[in-house]
Amino acid sequence: MRSPFAYMPRRRPLQLASPGAAVAYLGAIVAVAFLYLNPLVLVAAGVAATSAGLLAGARSAVRAGLRLGLSLALLMVVVNALVNSRGETVIARLGDWPLLGRVDVTLEAIVAGASYGLVAVASIVAFAVYSACVDPDRVLRALRPLAGRSALTATLVSRLVPVAAADAGRLRDAAALRGPGAAAVGKAPLVRRLLAGSLDRAVDVAATLELRGYSLDRPRARNRRARSRYDRRFYAAAAVVLATAIAGKLLGADDFQTYPSIEIGLGPATIAVAAVVLLSGLAPLRHGPKSRIANADGPNSPTWRDKSSRRQRGGDGSSRRREVAGV
């Protein structure tokens, strides 16, 4: 079964954008999540990441990211409530616990934990959207001129991760199919088998890379700069979000205090930052079908109604030839 985080090519703005633009856009949302602790802004960042993923068609990735992020957030809330007894509003006295000592659960500790949890949710969803929407090959190509060996290692790893995941799934199935009279499969033998299998796979993949000429010393081909008509939109969204977030931070928009009592700032600056971040989630919005394509490539562009020509030419108006060369 495919991982929900696996990249899936789609003709949507976020996938068609260059890796730099997509990374800048999603990175800006993550930056907001790490810069702020105000729950309103963090919720806005989480919603923006979620809506970006949904608009990009990465529903499974968003769902899986939310599941993972919310589980982590819940864990943070519980741990913070148990280990942190600061705060004025005690809602439960749990007595003395081994290692933890006296445990008083306070509303403030729960809210503080939830705030850290929101950071985790927004970041994880943004990473999930990145993973499902940004072509790793294009990212590696961008990195290759800067660090060839690292790019090679990353290529091997990026290929081996899904292969190892598939192997692990197969090994799990085989373990479930063993007869009750066969020795039970312990975790250690299974992990050892998976590692041995991964090494074999790595050798096969490395052989393929060798055959493709990865070891050649020739100067790498220049890649035409990956361009998309959506790049400007994502760079602009990233710049606005970052500028607003930084300005807001300086103007006190991150007004949030949990101890000794909860104070959540909801001033105009906070609301403005939250609104901008929230709106940025609409950046991957695709324009609806029109009778004539917006003139991206000149007056002779095909109509959207012409499905076959739309398939032959890229969804962003570029021809396949250009796209193959450009990525």
Place this chain on the structure above:
Amino acid sequence: MSELAIRRGAAPALAVEGLCYAYPHASTRALEDVSLEVAPGEFVLLAGRSASGKSTLLKAACGLVPHFHGGEIEGEVRVADLDAVATGPGELAAAVGYLAQDPETQVVSTTVAAEIELSLEMRGDAPTDRARAVEEVALALAIPHLLDRATDTLSGGELQRVALAAALVTRPRLILLDEPTSQLDPVAGDELIWLLRRLNEEWGVAVLLAEHRLERCLAAADRAVAMGAGTVGFDGAPADFLAWAREHDHALTTPAARLFSLADIDPLPIGVRDAKQALRGTGVAHPPHQASRRVHDPRPTEPVMSAKGLWVELDQGEETKDVLRGIDLQLRPGECVALMGRNGAGKSTFLRTAAGLHEPAAGKIAVDSIALLTQNPGDYLVRERVGDELPGEQGLAALRTVGLEHAIDADPRDLSGGERQRLALAIALAGRMEGEQPPGVVALDEPTRGMDRARKEDLVALIERLAGSVDFLSHSETKSTRGTAVVVATHDVEFASEFAERVVLLGDGVVIADGPMAEILSGGWYFATEVARVLDLPGVVTPEQGAAALRGEAG
């Protein structure tokens, strides 16, 4: 040498002279004094049993041996006049393309377009040249619609074509293929062979193809080379090869050749067309086909497996798909059933659902007790001693059932491929047997991938032994009427004709034919044995049946 010179050169596409090679730490040589030449534009078939040296020879021709695998090498290998022993595989990529058995491990990029383009990018080609080369090779292999797809969403056949495109995009003079059809259904396998023939004829690409299912590709070849124990045993025309195989290695003959041998007809045919032409005028009747129909098993016994209105839905990333759509199927004790159909028809899903790995979305399936061996027997082997995998009396009983009790102290890695498969089956059987009696159903998923004919015959014997427990028990004191139903998902029609009494044909998740093996495998084009395609006689599928029909008709 420039790439253009390599492409246009008159030197042999491959010239091997006195090649000896031993893998690192190996006690014996994998290749022993091999000499071979492949002319430009020639299509050469490389035949031989498992471990005869075919794959090693192909790896030597593309430079992986010795550059990637190490080891000791003697002799000369020249590819388009490049010294393959001195030159690395990356440099040779301009002259030779290589396609291995498992397409999964030959794909290193996320999207199809990036995968095909990679070799050109590494070579330093300009973006416009790369774009044109990708487009042209995609058109040649009929895969332009796949260019934007993620590689991990492709079927086995599609993946194999993409890997072939990646190997061909540099326009090599020679393409090396190591059992490329072993994971493909008959339709995709035939398509691939004829695609190779077309590339060979239209582009002038020399082809060196290692294959076990010779009936599939012998007719397309200009020449056949047989290997055994690391040496070349035969090198000549396909028709002469069959005559040689009849005398020296019966496992390398094709079903049509065996048919002619049994019927004492010479010369042996290299393919269906050849055989039909030879038989023209011999008086063999060609009655019209009868539509296949469902059979009602006359045996009164209760089914050991019963599926009724079975729907199975699988999550495929962003969407779910109905892989099985209302399957009705019953298996009786002692039945040997071949489950056939194209890649993605739902064969594996059906077996996995029966074994409890998938839950039905609707309908139901009832199974007495089932042991399922999946496509990769190695997945079952996690310990370093056979006895540790199968401890106790139940384990020993399972080992006895598959005939491996002598190997109880062996390391599974030291067993042969066939023995490893039997060990994996024993692991699935252990604890599901009543004494020495196997469970109600034994299911095997594509067990013949990469197998030569001799190993397939061993497997047929094992299947017959498992299913034959009815007879065995009828002589015992218990007089039990139970037997094991053996169901095998397979693409291999010749193998199915040897073990199955019933064939169930799946198409897009539904049963499209269910009947006696001889009826189903003689009533079509793709899912038909070579003998059935030659004779076109209802119910005649094996060389023995065909020879009897020929003797009767001709006599």
